[in-house]
Amino acid sequence: MYDPNNIFARILRGELPCHKVYEDADTIAFMDIMPQSDGHVLVVTKEPAADLFELSEAGARAAIATTQRVARAVRAAFRPDGVSIGQFNGAAAGQTVPHVHFHIVPRHADKSLRGHASDMADPETLARHAQRIVEALAAPD
Numbered sequence: 001m002y003d004p005n006n007i008f009a010r011i012l013r014g015e016l017p018c019h020k021v022y023e024d025a026d027t028i029a030f031m032d033i034m035p036q037s038d039g040h041v042l043v044v045t046k047e048p049a050a051d052l053f054e055l056s057e058a059g060a061r062a063a064i065a066t067t068q069r070v071a072r073a074v075r076a077a078f079r080p081d082g083v084s085i086g087q088f089n090g091a092a093a094g095q096t097v098p099h100v101h102f103h104i105v106p107r108h109a110d111k112s113l114r115g116h117a118s119d120m121a122d123p124e125t126l127a128r129h130a131q132r133i134v135e136a137l138a139a140p141d
Contacts, residue, residue, distance in 0.1 A: 026062035073136035080106035
């Protein structure tokens with residue numbers, strides 16, 4: 001059952017701030033405030049769906065397209081050795097916000113990830129990281 005007062009729904013309504021890197025008619029992408037690595041971005045569908053099983057096919061297509069686009073920009077901005085893309089369904093699977101979202105997590109061979117949803121990042125650092133991704137999105141391919 002979808003909770004319209006979850007934190008992502010509140011961000012979508014403009015009730016809570018975020019460090020936005022991308023937005024279109026169907027999705028928004030912003031910095032995770034508890035990043036597992038520098039450059040960790042969340043892609044959130046604007047469709048009210050708690051998990052992937054509630055999301056429409058059109059919503060899923062839009063979310064994947066945005067995830068791919070933003071992941072390319074994260075890769076360009078942070079030059080990681082790899083990029084993990086994650087999507088969790090249900091608390092038992094690790095989902096901490098009951099609203100469909102995708103994690104884009106830059107991975108570096110010589111660095112361990114920070115814990116999922118464990119430590120808040122400095123807002124100024126998040127703003128700088130967001131700017132790097134915005135610039136990468138604006139750069140020609």
